[in-house]
Amino acid sequence: MVGSPDPSGCFRRSVRLFMKAVPNSCDVLVIGGGPAGSSAATHLAQAGFDVVLLERAVFPRNQVGESLIPHIWKFTDMTGVSEKIEQECFLAKAGSITVWNDKIHQILFSDFGYTRPGLHVERDIFDDILLKHAESCGAQVFNEVTVKKFDFSDSQWPKIFYTDKRGHSNHESTIRCQYVIDASGHSSFLANQFKVRQTISTQLNFLSLWGYFENARFVGVDRKSYSTEALTTVKPVTFVMSFEDGWVWHIVLRGKTSVGLIVPSERTRGMDRQQREVFFKQTCASLPHLNKLLEPARFIEGSLQFRPDYSYYSNKICGENYYCIGDAAAFVDPIFSHGVQNAFYNAAAATLAIKESLKNKKHRLRYSQLCESRMQQFYGFSRSLSLGEFGSNGINPGLVKNLMRLLPQLELELILVASETTNRSENFRRLAREAGVLGQFEENFSGRKTERIGALDF
Numbered sequence: 006m007v008g009s010p011d012p013s014g015c016f017r018r019s020v021r022l023f024m025k026a027v028p029n030s031c032d033v034l035v036i037g038g039g040p041a042g043s044s045a046a047t048h049l050a051q052a053g054f055d056v057v058l059l060e061r062a063v064f065p066r067n068q069v070g071e072s073l074i075p076h077i078w079k080f081t082d083m084t085g086v087s088e089k090i091e092q093e094c095f096l097a098k099a100g101s102i103t104v105w106n107d108k109i110h111q112i113l114f115s116d117f118g119y120t121r122p123g124l125h126v127e128r129d130i131f132d133d134i135l136l137k138h139a140e141s142c143g144a145q146v147f148n149e150v151t152v153k154k155f156d157f158s159d160s161q162w163p164k165i166f167y168t169d170k171r172g173h174s175n176h177e178s179t180i181r182c183q184y185v186i187d188a189s190g191h192s193s194f195l196a197n198q199f200k201v202r203q204t205i206s207t208q209l210n211f212l213s214l215w216g217y218f219e220n221a222r223f224v225g226v227d228r229k230s231y232s233t234e235a236l237t238t239v240k241p242v243t244f245v246m247s248f249e250d251g252w253v254w255h256i257v258l259r260g261k262t263s264v265g266l267i268v269p270s271e272r273t274r275g276m277d278r279q280q281r282e283v284f285f286k287q288t289c290a291s292l293p294h295l296n297k298l299l300e301p302a303r304f305i306e307g308s309l310q311f312r313p314d315y316s317y318y319s320n321k322i323c324g325e326n327y328y329c330i331g332d333a334a335a336f337v338d339p340i341f342s343h344g345v346q347n348a349f350y351n352a353a354a355a356t357l358a359i360k361e362s363l364k365n366k367k368h369r370l371r372y373s374q375l376c377e378s379r380m381q382q383f384y385g386f387s388r389s390l391s392l393g394e395f396g397s398n399g400i401n402p403g404l405v406k407n408l409m410r411l412l413p414q415l416e417l418e419l420i421l422v423a424s425e426t427t428n429r430s431e432n433f434r435r436l437a438r439e440a441g442v443l444g445q446f447e448e449n450f451s452g453r454k455t456e457r458i459g460a461l462d463f
């Protein structure tokens with residue numbers, strides 16, 4: 006029978022003949038095709054460098070993290086992918102409503118001068134657009150190829166070992182490159198092998214559980230709840246709410262709604278998958294507001310996923326021949342939807358350093374050190390904003406304060422306002438006060454840009 010696999014492996018070999026082979030060498034090897042890896046590959050390919058990206062999954066692949074803030078547009082403009090994102094017509098989000106310890110705040114991006122919206126995206130589609138864009142710009146992208154280990158003994162030409170699983174094969178080989186970008190997400194390929202990845206705090210041992218519902222109601226920009234038919238006329242907001250020792254998100258998408266819980270791992274310790282699903286559904290049903298939104302909804306069976314290993318950072322993310330970016334470098338509680346923006350920022354910073362290093366190898370160590378401090382600054386900023394009293398681990402306060410002083414006024418105001426909506430930002434507000442930006446903000450703007458709401462209309 007034509008095309009049927011045979012035990013001798015002839016079929017696999019003949020399939021492999023038609024597949025484009027992974028080259029033996031390149032300027033830059035990127036591990037992982039999420040937002041960090043694909044945008045890094047795009048930046049470098051656009052600058053004319055020879056980039057190979059190895060991705061272990063088959064795209065489109067599922068991913069969590071569906072709420073995007075408008076800050077992403079400046080990065081997608083840089084890589085020229087904004088138009089392709091716009092053409093997909095993802096849901097435009099106007100802002101957020103946060104119910105935290107019974108205080109309700111609404112933030113609208115338009116109040117801060119943002120002319121482009123945030124987005125609620127299906128990440129499989131969004132990430133696929135980014136990866137295809139990288140390929141269309143000249144990056145060589147290979148799905149189903151898993152990076153296994155590395156050999157940095159020749160610092161000029163590191164060697165990467167991978168397994169190519171295309172065509173049902175398990176072909177092992179190597180590729181040499183001048184620079185490695187680790188964008189492998191939470192598996193933190195390099196940081197784990199270098200043993201530099203650290204959990205932020207043992208007290209911050211959280212677990213995220215998320216699943217999808219059909220037919221849930223959504224929260225509109227006018228704070229009322231609507232059935233999904235109204236999405237054609239009413240802009241949604243991301244809905245976030247605290248409870249006991251955790252918090253929950255509700256993000257309406259096209260055709261389904263993403264709901265996720267962040268809880269101390271202790272709460273689900275010893276539970277199997279089924280018990281976690283019961284815990285998830287019961288918690289959702291017990292929370293005010295959320296239970297109203299989910300009243301008419303149906304849980305999509307089998308959609309529950311969870312992720313432990315919640316908040317981590319690495320104290321060295323750049324070396325003279327490698328750069329760890331996105332979640333491969335650090336992960337910050339996603340309460341302010343910073344993840345994809347951080348991935349884009351890191352990709353831009355790392356590729357700038359690599360481009361300069363490829364032109365002028367003599368200074369490559371210096372470029373990597375500069376990049377390290379930029380990326381640690383950005384992570385420190387996000388971490389102090391999102392992790393409450395635990396957020397000081399691994400942060401260089403001086404760097405964070407400098408960034409606060411350099412931010413455009415409206416961007417700073419939006420973040421300062423966001424920092425008032427939960428009790429997570431003590432460190433951030435302390436640093437902002439020390440940097441001299443908080444007092445100025447409180448004098449001039451307090452109360453003008455954030456709306457404290459008495460109640461929700463559902």
Ligand SMILES: Cc1cc2nc3c(=O)[nH]c(=O)nc-3n(C[C@H](O)[C@H](O)[C@H](O)COP(=O)(O)OP(=O)(O)OC[C@H]3O[C@@H](n4cnc5c(N)ncnc54)[C@H](O)[C@@H]3O)c2cc1C
Nearest residue numbers: 037039040041061070072152189190213331332339344345
């Ligand atoms: C519960 C939760 C909620 C979140 N909510 C939000 C949100 O609302 N908004 C937001 O902006 N962010 C959110 N995030 C964060 C966001 O999802 C991530 O920050 C973002 O996906 C990081 O992109 P990345 O490219 O670094 O990693 P990923 O998107 O994880 O991509 C990494 C890729 O590397 C591949 N890979 C891994 N190992 C290998 C290997 N050895 N070889 C080859 N390929 C490999 C993987 O298959 C994957 O495709 C959330 C995260 C969590 C956990």
